[in-house]
Amino acid sequence: AQKVTQAQTEISVVEKEDVTLDCVYETRDTTYYLFWYKQPPSGELVFLIRRNSFDEQNEISGRYSWNFQKSTSSFNFTITASQVVDSAVYFCALSEAGANSKLTFGKGITLSVRP
């Protein structure tokens, strides 16, 4: 069975601080996919990034960066110089390989960025 754990429940930072959101996953599959989604107060889940299990290259996109480590089953997400607009709930999700497999989500991390 697949499982995603987001141990942090709520994080509060002051604008311009860096913040890292942790994600630990469990799966027996050798090929799988990891995702981060953002859910602002409006409720819609916004796709941020997707990673394949065979691609451990970390990525930086603007103020966002991701650290994928298979050895520790972690897929952490960092926001550099946070902004008030980053305030949202962030979900890590896992999917097995194969056409359109279901997403297994963590419970989410509520990020509050104060001005």
Add this chain to the structure above:
Amino acid sequence: DAGVTQSPTHLIKTRGQQVTLRCSPKSGHDTVSWYQQALGQGPQFIFQYYEEEERQRGNFPDRFSGHQFPNYSSELNVNALLLGDSALYLCASSWRTRGDTDTQYFGPGTRLTVL
């Protein structure tokens, strides 16, 4: 390029009633997945439709059923509503690619309240 749309936005029902939620996928997508998100939790997979058939199903009772139409739009039906069915219902669409997992894009959701 229209994204995933859902209707209605909000819905209030009483216990025992039946409800139908609707979803139109993103242009070019042929697969629709439904998720239930209880307050403070991550989304839980209900089922997925492709080629007008249910392809995968999560751990939900038969009271939850669905349908996909030839134009790829989908409906989620819930019979004999319980108080515990109160949640945000999210629809996600994707393009089915054999041997790979496509990214799922979510709609704004339907907030269902059961009194």
